[in-house]
Amino acid sequence: MNLYSVFFVPFIFIVFIVYYIVPIRYRYIWLLISSLVFYLSNGYSFVFGLSACIVLTHFSAGFISTIHEEKRRKTAFCIAIIAQLILFGCFRLASNRGLFVQLGVSFYSLQALSYIIEVYRKKYPAETNILKVALYICFFPTIISGPIERPANLLKQISEGGKFSYSLAHKGVYAILGGVLLKTMIANPINSMVDMAYSGYWQHTGAVMLWATILYGIQLFADFAGYSMLACGTANLLGFEIAQNFKQPYLAENVKEFWDRWHISLSKWLQDYIYIPLGGSRKGRIRKAINVFVVFMVSAVWHGSGFQFIVWGFLHFLYQFIPAKKTKYLGVRVIKSVACFALIDFAWLFFRADSLENALYILKSIFCQFDLKQTTYYGSYLLGKSKGELLFICLCVLIAFAVELIHEKGITVEALSTKIPLVVRWTIYIVLTLLIVVIYLRNYGTGGASFIYAGF
Amino acid sequence: MQDSNMEYKNFLRKYLIYMIILTVLAGGIVFLSLKEPFRTKIVRATSSENFTDEDVLTELINRADSHNDNSVLIIGDSIANQLFKNLDKDNDSADVLTSNAAFMITGQYVVFKHYIENHPECKDVYLIMHPLSLSRNFDYEWSYKYSATVLAKNHCLEDLEPSTRNTIYKMYGHLSLTGPFIYMIQESPVLRKLWLNYMAMNREIIPLSSTFELADMYMKNMFDICNSKGVELHLLSTPISMGHKEMIENITDDYAKSWTGSVFPDYIKDIYYYDNAMTEDLSHFSGVYSDREHLDEMIGCVYADEGILLGMR
Numbered sequence: 001m002n003l004y005s006v007f008f009v010p011f012i013f014i015v016f017i018v019y020y021i022v023p024i025r026y027r028y029i030w031l032l033i034s035s036l037v038f039y040l041s042n043g044y045s046f047v048f049g050l051s052a053c054i055v056l057t058h059f060s061a062g063f064i065s066t067i068h069e070e071k072r073r074k075t076a077f078c079i080a081i082i083a084q085l086i087l088f089g090c091f092r093l094a095s096n097r098g099l100f101v102q103l104g105v106s107f108y109s110l111q112a113l114s115y116i117i118e119v120y121r122k123k124y125p126a127e128t129n130i131l132k133v134a135l136y137i138c139f140f141p142t143i144i145s146g147p148i149e150r151p152a153n154l155l156k157q158i159s160e161g162g163k164f165s166y167s168l169a170h171k172g173v174y175a176i177l178g179g180v181l182l183k184t185m186i187a188n189p190i191n192s193m194v195d196m197a198y199s200g201y202w203q204h205t206g207a208v209m210l211w212a213t214i215l216y217g218i219q220l221f222a223d224f225a226g227y228s229m230l231a232c233g234t235a236n237l238l239g240f241e242i243a244q245n246f247k248q249p250y251l252a253e254n255v256k257e258f259w260d261r262w263h264i265s266l267s268k269w270l271q272d273y274i275y276i277p278l279g280g281s282r283k284g285r286i287r288k289a290i291n292v293f294v295v296f297m298v299s300a301v302w303h304g305s306g307f308q309f310i311v312w313g314f315l316h317f318l319y320q321f322i323p324a325k326k327t328k329y330l331g332v333r334v335i336k337s338v339a340c341f342a343l344i345d346f347a348w349l350f351f352r353a354d355s356l357e358n359a360l361y362i363l364k365s366i367f368c369q370f371d372l373k374q375t376t377y378y379g380s381y382l383l384g385k386s387k388g389e390l391l392f393i394c395l396c397v398l399i400a401f402a403v404e405l406i407h408e409k410g411i412t413v414e415a416l417s418t419k420i421p422l423v424v425r426w427t428i429y430i431v432l433t434l435l436i437v438v439i440y441l442r443n444y445g446t447g448g449a450s451f452i453y454a455g456f
Numbered sequence: 457m458q459d460s461n462m463e464y465k466n467f468l469r470k471y472l473i474y475m476i477i478l479t480v481l482a483g484g485i486v487f488l489s490l491k492e493p494f495r496t497k498i499v500r501a502t503s504s505e506n507f508t509d510e511d512v513l514t515e516l517i518n519r520a521d522s523h524n525d526n527s528v529l530i531i532g533d534s535i536a537n538q539l540f541k542n543l544d545k546d547n548d549s550a551d552v553l554t555s556n557a558a559f560m561i562t563g564q565y566v567v568f569k570h571y572i573e574n575h576p577e578c579k580d581v582y583l584i585m586h587p588l589s590l591s592r593n594f595d596y597e598w599s600y601k602y603s604a605t606v607l608a609k610n611h612c613l614e615d616l617e618p619s620t621r622n623t624i625y626k627m628y629g630h631l632s633l634t635g636p637f638i639y640m641i642q643e644s645p646v647l648r649k650l651w652l653n654y655m656a657m658n659r660e661i662i663p664l665s666s667t668f669e670l671a672d673m674y675m676k677n678m679f680d681i682c683n684s685k686g687v688e689l690h691l692l693s694t695p696i697s698m699g700h701k702e703m704i705e706n707i708t709d710d711y712a713k714s715w716t717g718s719v720f721p722d723y724i725k726d727i728y729y730y731d732n733a734m735t736e737d738l739s740h741f742s743g744v745y746s747d748r749e750h751l752d753e754m755i756g757c758v759y760a761d762e763g764i765l766l767g768m769r
Contacts, residue, residue, distance in 0.1 A: 013475060020464055166463035430477055437482050441502035441646060445653030 001041040003230040024161040038140040049091045049102030057112040058133040061119040065126035077120040096305045104144040115151045124151040141234040147245040147265035162239030172236025174414040179229030185396040186222035188443040193383035205371035209362045216352045217345040248404045253336040255319035270295045307356040315347040489646040507645035513606040516553045520570035531564045532584035533557040535694035543768045557589035558598035565674040566612045582690045590671045596656040608633040668714035675716045691720040695728045695758045699738040728758040
């Protein structure tokens with residue numbers, strides 16, 4: 001089960017009802033049980049990685065908090081971090097070879113590391129209740145694909161107990177609806193097109209591969225931002241507020257700004273726990289460049305083990321040297337945003353390809369065998385869809401883009417909807433739900449049931 | 457606190473209403489897809505066209521159950537079906553009850569068993585299968601639709617060995633093989649699409665202990681029944697494209713070691729390989745080669761030693 005599966009609908013309904021029936025001081029226990037059911041429904045073998053991480057995190061943080069002598073404290077901290085990294089590394093290596101896959105290990109390991117670091121830095125006290133630490137690590141809205149939470153936010157809310165808030169729950173419902181729409185209307189239909197292009201890359205023209213790469217940029221956003229919205233919305237229903245992971249990333253004017261808007265929880269994590277401890281920008285330009293390089297290499301390795309990810313990370317490292325000057329002219333901003341998207345999408349090509357060799361082959365075909373005429377003549381750009389389906393997808397992308405523009409102005413869809421009469425609003429809900437059900441059924445079995453980032 | 461409770465109840469009420477709407481919409485689509493006039497429209501809207509084919513295999517079981525004085529039964533996979541289909545119309549001594557590979561050896565056995573029980577005059581049974589069809593295991597793509605549901609719907613699962621029944625129940629679930637579910641699966645392409653894809657994504661295939669495990673089990677049963685009734689059982693291969701030659705060679709040793717291989721040693725040895733140009737999918741004849749005239753010619757080439765089959769043309 002994931003946040004998008006059909007079984008999640010009755011699951012969250014039951015969790016929600018029982019959660020607010022249970023006395024507030026015991027709610028975390030119910031949430032922990034629900035989280036374990038949710039997570040282990042994907043495979044019982046996942047219990048090994050998760051329980052090892054919980055036990056190690058709880059006891060190492062607890063131990064660090066009891067030591068007062070700074071040197072010993074630092075040694076204990078280093079041992080705890082190394083142990084966590086070894087654990088994470090082993091599971092990731094095994095997962096990459098398909099031997100012992102541990103779902104969400106990349107996300108919950110970072111969350112666990114964040115807790116140990118915060119305890120060491122005395123920014124957050126060690127939690128004495130292992131069940132609360134366990135819930136912090138395996139909180140079901142975030143365990144599979146984040147957002148990567150911090151103890152000061154999530155663990156604090158767990159300790160305080162989630163209280164029902166109508167406005168938060170209302171916001172959550174809109175986030176869930178938005179997430180489902182992004183996933184169903186955009187990410188899933190595009191998924192089969194991108195898959196078709198990339199799995200048979202040698203038989204497509206350069207124009208088709210360029211088109212598929214552009215589509216992949218859109219798919220990745222719709223898929224991951226959709227997931228993050230589902231995660232935030234689900235947490236909101238249960239009275240939790242979790243980190244915002246996306247902030248209109250493709251409206252960024254430069255790549256630096258893009259990273260302030262894309263997968264924010266990971267960017268912040270890398271910034272706070274790697275970039276700044278290494279010295280950030282405080283130790284001169286060369287050292288800053290090295291620090292940025294380290295951050296992007298860590299990010300690349302975190303995303304995957306192939307060389308294509310290293311190239312992706314290296315490209316983003318290079319992008320950091322492009323001057324990032326804001327402009328107030330709309331026309332220039334649009335051009336800069338488009339150029340920024342082009343750079344990012346170029347890097348996505350390496351991110352999506354199965355290997356560096358494939359990525360280079362695709363690049364070569366884009367530059368040397370573009371063949372636009374043949375692509376349009378034979379309709380190969382449709383990539384298995386009909387013209388009507390492709391038009392519908394484009395329409396959905398345009399609507400999503402319009403919503404992003406509205407969000408950029410600081411206006412939420414939720415706020416806009418309150419101005420619509422109740423009957424009209426509910427009619428829109430029903431029509432949208434019907435549309436979601438039909439499109440869900442259309443795409444069922446075409447490979448879009450899981451989330452791209454759940455694979456990391 | 458009281459305000460919070462009121463807010464919660466207010467929200468819960470709306471949540472419940474929405475859940476009911478969602479259930480009605482999703483259930484409604486599935487329900488309406490069972491019958492016309494909505495069926496076709498919903499199938500198009502949900503892109504379920506590939507799940508609309510009718511159940512043609514039930515007719516085979518019904519024909520096996522209906523008595524006549526014919527003495528020859530021809531059963532087999534879709535290649536055998538292409539070769540022999542309708543040849544029994546002008547023949548008053550043979551019944552052609554060929555089906556497809558997904559019906560598997562288990563389905564062939566059920567048709568055979570029913571036929572033998574209802575045709576005491578039967579003297580010869582021809583089982584004509586591609587070796588890859590003969591060694592086929594249950595899967596989630598085709599066997600549920602073409603084998604398990606057909607057998608369950610016609611109450612024929614009891615004809616199978618307990619171990620096979622267990623495998624079927626374990627893989628597809630008891631519920632999915634009960635009357636109402638089968639009816640809905642067969643009638644609603646939307647539900648069929650959901651269920652087949654769900655199984656393919658979430659369940660695992662139970663592997664065979666040897667390549668010809670199922671074949672051995674049911675060939676032995678057929679052999680024993682034939683012996684007790686004085687019927688001659690013939691196991692023949694369909695003609696096979698050169699494109700499949702390597703795959704056949706890969707299973708030749710397994711076949712030689714199997715029980716079927718010891719009783720029917722010539723089955724693989726006698727295979728007739730034809731040129732790839734005669735087929736598009738490497739299994740069935742296509743283009744001009746699928747014309748009746750050419751198929752008759754092919755029967756003449758492949759089954760030159762089988763007088764009864766030659767006489768069918």
